[in-house]
Amino acid sequence: MVYVRRYLLIMLGIMQLFMNASEVDTLLHEFNQKNALSQKTIDQNKGHLVLYTRDKLERMHAKTLKDVFKTTPVLYYHENRYGLPDPLTSGAFEPYRSNFIRIYIDGVEATQGWMGSGIVLYGDINIDFVDHIEFYYTTPSFETSSEPAYLTIFLYSKDAKRDAGTKISMLGGSRGYNTQTVSSLGSKEDVSYMLNLSHTNAKREKISNGTAVPLSRDFERTQLFSYIKSENQIFHLQVLKKDADSLAGLSLDATPLVSETDYFNIHADYSISFLEHWKAQFTYEYLKTDIRQQDNTLLYFGGNALGNTLYTHGKNSTFTSEFTYKNSFGKHRITSGIKHRLKTIDSFDIEEIDLSYIAFDKENIVSLFFQDQYHLAENQLLTFGTEYSIITRNGGVSNDRLLQLRLGYLYSGEKWSYKTYIYRTMFSLEPFGRYLHLEFTNSVKPQITRGITQEVGYKNKNTSIRFITLYMQDQNGLLENNHAGDTKYFFSILNYNYSFNENTVMDIQLYNAQYKDIGNLDKLEDYSGYVSLSNSFEDWSIYNGVVWHQNSIDNKNYFDLTTSISWDINKNTTFTLKGDNLLNKAKETKLFRLNPLTGSMLKPLSVSPFDQRITFEIEYTF
């Protein structure tokens, strides 16, 4: 704590050096604020927004979504016992838990279909292709979501006009961690394109498990992001190949002899707007997964013993079609549409186990939605939305009908703003969980989450302050809950942002969460904070950010300090030195273990998803 306080005082001192603003600096500041691309994609009706502008991402030297996700309130970055991004993980023996979080790229959802949310692969992707990121809390606007969520993450790609040209970057760091990125953006007449190819060889910290073979979560990832777009059409193609070590995997005592998974993912989508008010969008996604697990005791998944060795090969596809209509009638702004999503498991083989008797291999979701935004006055809006979904499954698995409701009021004055939502959201169990647990085929009721949120904001030329409260209550919770009561959540978030001038910005965030009846706990309290200072001066820019966490489980304080310094050697070349988790005190979570022979609990391992790492990067644009 003393180190952090001293550090902040030194940084405040440095900041004072850069605080003189001329009239032209003030105009530049205003221009940059009002012309950020995010100003054109923000939809206040999507929920409570946490925005990472291009400027902020550049200042943070954020290279992966994980660098950003670790600073967000309420749901922050975590990895599960398979080493996968899973912010809602408890560290226990559970399938993927973060299907309540959905991710979108340029407004199109990236999903893993049968497996669930796209976060599983995209939660820590290289964000070199990204211009800005929007996190929206509460159930989202129905025009964007095919499936329910209470956090939606929108990544928007760079603009081919503003970022025209080619960029090459090379990054190297601790333990041999390295990333190479090539990016090209351009436009000709009314057509623009982007190609962004990156390769990451992530050599990460090993986790000691008391054996000669520590747990590994290294991975090698090759990622392509591309688009071609015109005035009213856009086509995206994303390809991602990730060969990963899967940490503890299916080993109950976290001592696997082999724990590896290879992923191959394709995402392609096409959108067209036509007849002034209509938009059509078609998306195809494919995921191939090869899992290799081996232990000297029995492997377990969801309580089922699987032998000492497990090799699985899975392929699944997702097709999504959407038709949306938008128009204004007097003070009403109507948005309505129909969506269809088909998830199929093309194949799933577990070597030496016959799964052919499972007939469940298709899930269809058909949704109709309607939204009305009614302008009560020039600066007041009343918004109402409803969505009805019919989910049908083959193979004798039960169907679901989901009804979502959402009512909101928004006020936006010159300095003050206010926003409130009341909603009812229904979630059904994802198909992969049903497929592997046939006892769940007919017995899982959809979860109903009811919530109310409020947000009060104030801003002037240099300052913005915001206070958000969220209250939610689950009924028929899908996340395992051994207590009789429904889980209740209360969150409060305070944000403070101050721009000393165009070059010096400070952000402060405080967050508190109180849970009742969550997991095996009657009560859980969670606190976190985030302070960042960024300065730029002539050819240099400096960023310092500290994320703090504490919860009532162990009342231990965790600090994740990120520091970077960047030097523009010339207009084409930039050199960056960055340190992540410099204090090596970043948030850790428990990875629970069982003795596979006796079933008794072993001492859990403490695992932080944030490695202590120093990196050097050189970027060249031409």
Added chain:
Amino acid sequence: MKKIIIVLIFLFGQLHALEPNSTLKLYHHLFSSFSLKKSVSVYVEDNAYKNIFLKSSYIHLVQDIGEADFILLTTNAMLKKLKNKALPKETIVITDNYRYMEQWSGVVGAFYYRKGRSQFLFLKPRLDEHNITLPLEYDKYIVDEL
């Protein structure tokens, strides 16, 4: 911001649009730092800029390059055209793309995007050629060479 901003645009098609007020303020400041005239004539081909400059009483758009006090260079095609044209010495060429400054010595300054932030850049030898002395607040944006 008196009107509530509920942006309901489709993702594509409108991303290049500039915010008029802040853009005008900035170009007013820039042009008035170069010229003491009560109004300035500007040649620009980009429609986004044209639409914004039309709202100004200080900026007067011209169709003929030869009549312009300022030329705002925004495209490759325009660059090729200007390179082959003899411009009056008083005419000042500004660009919104830093690379055009590298490619043609006729460009005096740039107001361009880099890593998500707009910034100015002026070349001292080229300012000197036009006998221009910018206000002190622009000093940090003036370099001796690229």
